[in-house]
Amino acid sequence: MAFLEHLWIQNTLVAGVYALLAFGLWRVSGDAQWVSAWQRLKRDRTGMLSLGVVVLYVLVGTLEMVRLPAERGTRSVLDAMSASIPEEKGYSAPLAKTTLSVAKPEPLKGRHVLGTDSMGRDTLLRTMKATRTALLIGGLTSLIYIPLGVLLGIVAGYYRRWVDEVVQYLYSTIAAVPEILMLVAILLVLGKGLGTMAVALGLTGWVGLARLIRGETLRQVERPYIAAARAMGQTDGKILLRHLLPNVMHLVVIKFVLGFSGLVLAEAMLSYLGVGSPVGTPSWGAMIDASRSELSREPVVWWNLSAAIFALFFLVLSLNLLGDALRRAFDPRRG
């Protein structure tokens, strides 16, 4: 998928995702259920705080995703902003003045708040760049599994009979294979990469969503507004799209946020196993993997591992808390 590396294709994709997000927000801004959920979310302190942290991560990731023309090829906005940070010869501790070497330490060209890695790259910058990988995996996978899960779930719940049987058979078969085995199998065949990882995670991830949406659709179909829509002679397509879809959408949003945190963890796990991010791509999982040799060094190199784990932890934690807050906001009775 080399063509995706092209400058304007990447930037257009980023703009497209933001446009999709803005469109979604605009569509729900007039809906009473969503407005009251937003009112409740605004009063939820943990929810708002975690939303803030998530937005911060998204901004950092966007800085790394938007690309600018450079002398040779392209570079990201984050690269351009950090052009003044020099590369060193190897490991150096946070704020150290020399490289980490007992035999012959060499003076550093600049200061590095979180030190540098084995290639002499600034750890803080590397950690920030890895945000892009996490967001790309979460985003791309969501673009695959959400349409798939919603479509199959809603269709199974609405048409029932053989459609339901087929969908249930499909997801029972996929659910029968332990997820990590399925992911590893797919990635061994397709090869590592961000695109293939998203495909693998998407192919396994839709099962939970489809189950959830099918269950909710079965419940919604019993309600009078569907009978009314049928009585007025509306077509199946219209009932599915205009009536059922908006009424299950809040579940999709909650699942999207909570699922995103699982996807970020999965990316780290797969990169750690060596079937995830390609070599050279900044990734928290790859940084954790590298730390296995770093911890057995003398003196110990702990900053790369710590930076990766903290960055990963705060994103996943915020997503989990935000997901819970959204659930409370949409369903205040169950809280």
Next chain:
Amino acid sequence: MFSYLIRRLCLSVPIVFGVMLLTFVLFFVVQSPQAMARKVLGPKATPQAVENWLQNRGYDKPLLVNTVPGRPFYDSLFFNQMRRLASFDLGRSDVTGRPLKEVFAKGVLPSLLITVPAFVVGLVSALGLALYLVFVRHSSVDLAAALVCVGLMSLPSMAYVIFGQYVVAQQLNYLPAFGFSLEGGSAVRFLVLPVALMVVSGLGAEVRLYRALFLEEMGQDYIRTARAKGLSNAAVLMVHVLKNGMINLITLVVASLPFLMMGSLVVENFFGIPGLGSVLFSAIQAPDFAVVQASVFLGSILYLIGLMLTDLCYAWVDPRIRLQ
């Protein structure tokens, strides 16, 4: 009961067939057998070596239907693979050539030695903590614990293992950092740390789940009745909530029992425990497609066994449920 089991078994057949079909499509259609051979043998393999490798495994046969005159139509890759899996023949390792039945059988015991203690200790401590949190529900302790649980859930399992091994084994030197033995005391010394880390890494999610389960039970009518007849909070909790909550809990827990055999991918590799997790880990690094394919197949069988066990236990603990 017996007829129910038979029917359930029959319903599992299409799913097992689906999994077999899925692995066939993934390993032999999405990637050609030649591509698989190259991945296993490495980029330097000669065409002759690739040819031999394919022939040894029967991967050089036609994909779906054998049209060579004189050969039966079913002498193809598809039919051979299906027949092999249907007879529970797991095949041979792509790398070492050893029969996988042997490899897996050898790994089950070490895997069980860490997963069973971790499962029991994890379940008991999570249940205890969850009950306590329900006892003090909506207090500041409960709120703080909820936050801690989400925090524990938000760390990747590697983080626990790396940190635990580094601090407890390498820095404090309390326990060995690596190794495995089957001889009494030293076996325990090798197992304590991996088991403890597995418990801690799963604790957050489990406590949260059980707490939600028990809280839901607290909203039921029979709890109000029990309270109304003058039972104390503790009595309601220990007798009524625990007992009724167990019904839902068993469905969650029993389904995961067969998977204890599969071991733990991260922990085993980190602590050098020669279980199924380690087997899979090295298969991923190799890569050894036969091992991964066999694991997928075994995993789905274990899953279906888990489902069946769940149904049986459900009927056993809840007399209202009749299996027919």
